[in-house]
Amino acid sequence: MSILKTPPATPLQPRRRAIVVGASSGIGAALTQKLAQEGYLVAALARRSDLLNNLCADINAAAGETRALPYEHDVTALEKIPALLQRILTDLGGLDLFIYNSGIQRQVKLDEFDFAKDREMLETNTLGAMAWLNPVAAMFHHLGTGQIVGISSVAGDRGRVGAPAYNTSKAALSTYLEALRNRLTRRGVNVITIKPGFVKTDILSAAGAKKTFWLITPDQAAEGIWQAIKNRKQTVYVPGQWALLMLIIRHIPSFIFRKLNF
Amino acid sequence: MTTPSLPYEKLTNLGNFGHSLQAAAYLYQPSAPEQIGEIFQFARKNGLSITLRGAGRSYNDAALNSGGIVMDLQGMNRILAWNPETGVITAEPGVTLQKLWQHILPDGWWPPVVSGTMYTTLGGCLGMNIHGKNNYKMGTIGEHVLQFTATLPTGAEITCSPTKNGDLFYSMISGMGMLGVFTSITLQMKKMHSGLLNVHAFAVPNLSAHLQAILQTAPENDYTVGWLDSTATGKGLGRGQLHTARYIHEGEDPEPRKTMQVQYQTLPATMFGVFPKSSIHYFMAPFMINPGVWLVNTAKYVASLREGHYRQPHAAFHFLLDYVPNWEKAYGKQGLIQYQSFLPKETAEDAWREILATSNRRGMPSYLGVTKRHRPDKFLLSHALDGFSLALDFKISAGNRSALREMLQHFDEIVLAAGGRFYFAKNSETSPQTALRFLGAETVERFKALKRRTDPHNLLESDLFRRVFGE
Numbered sequence: 001m002s003i004l005k006t007p008p009a010t011p012l013q014p015r016r017r018a019i020v021v022g023a024s025s026g027i028g029a030a031l032t033q034k035l036a037q038e039g040y041l042v043a044a045l046a047r048r049s050d051l052l053n054n055l056c057a058d059i060n061a062a063a064g065e066t067r068a069l070p071y072e073h074d075v076t077a078l079e080k081i082p083a084l085l086q087r088i089l090t091d092l093g094g095l096d097l098f099i100y101n102s103g104i105q106r107q108v109k110l111d112e113f114d115f116a117k118d119r120e121m122l123e124t125n126t127l128g129a130m131a132w133l134n135p136v137a138a139m140f141h142h143l144g145t146g147q148i149v150g151i152s153s154v155a156g157d158r159g160r161v162g163a164p165a166y167n168t169s170k171a172a173l174s175t176y177l178e179a180l181r182n183r184l185t186r187r188g189v190n191v192i193t194i195k196p197g198f199v200k201t202d203i204l205s206a207a208g209a210k211k212t213f214w215l216i217t218p219d220q221a222a223e224g225i226w227q228a229i230k231n232r233k234q235t236v237y238v239p240g241q242w243a244l245l246m247l248i249i250r251h252i253p254s255f256i257f258r259k260l261n262f
Numbered sequence: 263m264t265t266p267s268l269p270y271e272k273l274t275n276l277g278n279f280g281h282s283l284q285a286a287a288y289l290y291q292p293s294a295p296e297q298i299g300e301i302f303q304f305a306r307k308n309g310l311s312i313t314l315r316g317a318g319r320s321y322n323d324a325a326l327n328s329g330g331i332v333m334d335l336q337g338m339n340r341i342l343a344w345n346p347e348t349g350v351i352t353a354e355p356g357v358t359l360q361k362l363w364q365h366i367l368p369d370g371w372w373p374p375v376v377s378g379t380m381y382t383t384l385g386g387c388l389g390m391n392i393h394g395k396n397n398y399k400m401g402t403i404g405e406h407v408l409q410f411t412a413t414l415p416t417g418a419e420i421t422c423s424p425t426k427n428g429d430l431f432y433s434m435i436s437g438m439g440m441l442g443v444f445t446s447i448t449l450q451m452k453k454m455h456s457g458l459l460n461v462h463a464f465a466v467p468n469l470s471a472h473l474q475a476i477l478q479t480a481p482e483n484d485y486t487v488g489w490l491d492s493t494a495t496g497k498g499l500g501r502g503q504l505h506t507a508r509y510i511h512e513g514e515d516p517e518p519r520k521t522m523q524v525q526y527q528t529l530p531a532t533m534f535g536v537f538p539k540s541s542i543h544y545f546m547a548p549f550m551i552n553p554g555v556w557l558v559n560t561a562k563y564v565a566s567l568r569e570g571h572y573r574q575p576h577a578a579f580h581f582l583l584d585y586v587p588n589w590e591k592a593y594g595k596q597g598l599i600q601y602q603s604f605l606p607k608e609t610a611e612d613a614w615r616e617i618l619a620t621s622n623r624r625g626m627p628s629y630l631g632v633t634k635r636h637r638p639d640k641f642l643l644s645h646a647l648d649g650f651s652l653a654l655d656f657k658i659s660a661g662n663r664s665a666l667r668e669m670l671q672h673f674d675e676i677v678l679a680a681g682g683r684f685y686f687a688k689n690s691e692t693s694p695q696t697a698l699r700f701l702g703a704e705t706v707e708r709f710k711a712l713k714r715r716t717d718p719h720n721l722l723e724s725d726l727f728r729r730v731f732g733e
Contacts, residue, residue, distance in 0.1 A: 008328055008725035011282030011599050011658055011690050012667035086268050090310060093328030093725075094286040138270040143286055145275060 008093060017092040019043045019085075021075060021132055022102030024051040026201035027151060030222035031099060033059055036067035038226070040097070043088045045073040075102045075128030082135050089139070097229065098136045100129045101151040105166045107208045110261075118165035125169035130176060137180055140189040147190045147229060150177040154195045154237065157246050161261060163207070181234060193235045194225050197242040211262075214239060268308060276326055279319045281590055282597030282658055282690065285326040285725060287313070293337040295445040298413045302721055305331050311723035312415075314439035316383030317358060321600040322690035323725035324390070324438060330723070335385050335443070341365055342446055349451040350408065355385025355444040363577070364524045371451040372576055375403040379583040385444045390687040391436035391641050394580065395485040395507075398635040402646065404435035405639065406450050414442040415717040433712050436641035438686055440727050441716045456510035457521030459485070459579050463570040465563065469500020469618070472633065473611055473650060479506050480635045485579070490631030491563045492654055493556040495622045499615060502631070503566035507579055527577040539587055546592035550657055555629045593629075596658035601628070601670055602688040604636060606649040609680035614652055617673050621654070626666055628654035642709055643701065645685035653688065667691060686726060697730045706731070 009015035018035050022028040024046035032044045036059045046052045049072040056068040069091060073084060089095055104124045106117040129150060140146035155163060156170030174193050181191035198204060198212040199221045216224075216239055224238035237243040252260075274289040288310070290301050305312050313327035315334045325332070339356035346369035353362065360380040362373055375394045377387065388410070391402045400406070409423040412434060420442070422431040434441045462483075466472040472488060480486040483506035490502040515521055549558055583589070590598060605613055621627050632653045636646045656666060670689075674696045677684070683700045684692050698706055710731070713720075 008323060008326075008729050009283065009285075010323065010729065011280065011597060012663045012670070013691075014283075014663075086308075089286075090329045135270070139273055142270050142273045143275050 015039070015041055015093075016096040017041045017043075017094050018097035018099065019045065019088060019092075019095060019136075020099045020101060021045045021073070021128075022100070022151075024048045024055065026101075026203065027196065027199060027218050027221045027225070028099075028101040029055050030218035031101065031225060032056075032068055034219075034222040034226050035097070036063060040067070041092055042068045043071055043092055044068050045071045045084075046102075047072065047074045075132070076123045078127065078131040081131045085132070085135050085139075095136075095139065095146065097147045097149070098132070098140075099149040099151070100132055102128055103151065103153070103169075103203060105163065105203045105207045107206060108163065108165070110161055118168075121165045121169045122172075125166070126172045126176075129173050133176070133180060137184060137189075141184060141187050144188045147192065147232070148177075148180065148184070149192045149194060149225065149229060150174075151194045151196065151225075152177065154197050154242050154246055156195070157250050158252075158257065166207075178235075190232045190234075192228050192233055194228060194238055195235065195242065195246070196221050196224075196238045199238075214241060268310075274332075276315070276318065276332060278321060278323065278326065278597075279590060280321040280598045280600065280690070281593070281595075282321070282599055283323055283326060283725075285323070285328040287327045287330055287332040289332050289334060291334045291337045295338070295413060298333070298443050298445070299417050301331065301333055302413075302415050302417065305721050306719055312721050313724035314385065314389065314443060314722070316356065316386030316389075317381045319377075319379055319382045319386065320390070320687045320726075321598075322686075322688065323729060324687055325386070326725045327723065328725055333443070336383060338445075339383075343448075344369075346371070349453060350448060351451055352446055352448040353384055354446060355383060355388075357384050358382060359384070359387070363527075366451050367454070367457060367522050367524065367527065367576070370454050370518070370522060372454045373403075374400050374406045374450065374452040376580050378581065380577070380581045381584070384447050384449075385439070388435045388444060388447060389437065389439040390685075391639075391644070392687070393634070393636065393646065395487040395634060397646060398480050398486070398637045399484060400452075401637065402436075402639050402641065402644075403449075404432075404641050407431075407435060407447060408450055409448045410434070410444050411446045412442040412444050415719065415721040418716075419445075429712065430716070432640055433642040433709060436643040437709070437712075438643065438724065438726060440722045440724070441713055442722075454509065454518075454522065454576075455512040456515030456518045457523070457526055457575055458510055458515060458573040459507040459576060460510060461505060461507045461570070461572055461574045461579060463503060463505050463566065463572075465501070465503050465566040465569070467501050468498060469611055469615055472500050472502055472504075473607070475504055476633060476635050476650060477607065479504065483507060484509050486635050488633035489562070489566075490633050490652065491559045492618060492628035492631035493552075493559045493622065494563070495619065498563075499618055501563055502633070503563070505579075507574070510573075521575070527575045539585075542586045543588045543590075543592040546586070546589065547594065550592050550594065550629065552625065552627060555627070559629075593655075593657050594659075596660060598629075598655050598657055599666075599690050600653055600655050600688045601673065601691075602651055602653040602685050603673070603677040603682050604645055604647055604649060604651045604685065605677065605680055605682040606647055608649075609682070610650045610652075613676050613680040613682065616676055617652075617654075620672070621656075621669065624665070624669055626656065626662060626669060628656050630655040642705060642712075643686065645683050647681075647683055649682075651685075686730065692730055694730055694732060 023044035056070040059068040153170040177193040228236040272288040311330040315325035336356040338354040343352040485507040
């Protein structure tokens, strides 16, 4: 059978295993790199296989052994997910950490109402997440161990004029993760919601964001997320100052929020 | 949307005896031989491998299969036939040594070979070809197997004995469960005339005296085992205490009926008459640091200077590991590993002198050392030789992994250079190169050829197998 591509863990050389969905660029690529550096064996999933293969090759060359395995995968191919998860579980020889990072944002103008774009974002950001999180949660539920990380966004905290569907997709993801946390904490599983602010990624350029602040690199975001994983946090804003800002924004009364243009 | 074909509800985190590893696997627990074939078919259909598991008493990854199927055979635990006249017993592989001796002792019999814990299963005992404190006299458990039946991954049912399918007999016993599944095992038990043993305990002041004493006293005793103070250095390096034991002859025990009752053999339920034994490992844990262990070992050595002659029930003499339930947990969260080396009697002293001195010099002393006397056997993946073994327990800590690993690799070199061998039920870090060197290329190739024959689709694999025989 020998599907296993790396030697089994030993007591003196333990090995943790992770899946990163959406690993080809941005936060996902930085996270894959960070986890490999921390000694994880990572299954890296993404649509863009050329980027993915390069990323894994670089990581493995730097480590001098196999630390990252590439899997070409489109999260909107929902029906393929359970079988792929099983294959990865066998390939890695177990699973300690699952990260859902896939996310897209389509630019919509203030007077644009386009269901096709909305649907695209919901399919990748929310439905894909749920299709992965269900079987992963089932596995961890039965094992009584594991960590689940969902990369949501500060954008999910309010519905804004500029991004109705993106806000919705992330709000749904945050709520879904919260429910999973309530289900799984009692089984010994740690569920973390990550809410990044502005991160220098493709999403940011796709969103056409002009005025940004507290801008961080994907590596900085990955470091913040790694700290949350290490300390088994629950909901974490990255960088941390967003927690305070979003606390204020969440409490801006509707009669004011309706007049704002961000 | 398709539903997953693999049942998540069967996913289980399984561990080992040293609490040093955990691996998730789909756990299947057949209760009858017919179900074994179904599990093989299921594995093949889903592209998964299978590891066989009994009581999970190996210190390493022998009964773990990361991400695959584990077939736990503890449910197949019936004694199928017992003849108190001849002492021949036939049992399923999930029968433990505990169930075995408790079944036969009242009739005046005892298993010819037992491990240091009675919770091991017969299937596991054969797969690893266990030895006891009488290895130099009675050999391994395989030498007392008259016959076994097995289901092969091909679905074939076979019967093996030393004269029938002899190649499979001598390789499935010692074959780590990688060639097929034992379905029934027929063993010859040993006649007893008492439930007690005559035990002699005495101290040995250093390694040279330790090994000499084993050599001299072993032939005239039925059992010999040494405790070695692995924290002693300098002149006292290798000091310890030997326990030798002799069977009691017919007529020596005035009440054999009584001493052979199971109740008579039961280990005491409390320590010092006060603490329930299940709590003792909590009291031990604070001592499991270098100075604490030095103190305990030194105190034990000083106590052993008083020579002892006494009679002891079989169970109390043999099953030292069961005295303190969950003693392994005293080693803490990261667990322990056992490093056991087997060395020819000519080279053992020098090699172990270096190993013991190095471990103390590097600040990673073993916390417990145990010595035994051995003889070679005919089984394919044999660990035994004409010499001694030294089993050393090491505590794993969050910070010592790489240093400990590096030290054990160094020890492997010392042992290999001295013509030594290793045991697949114990060491957790043995590399394919090391295995190849002590087994020899011819043995490894013979084993792989037999595996291709009984398991052409490589359904049987364990983490141990992939570690030691992987490409």
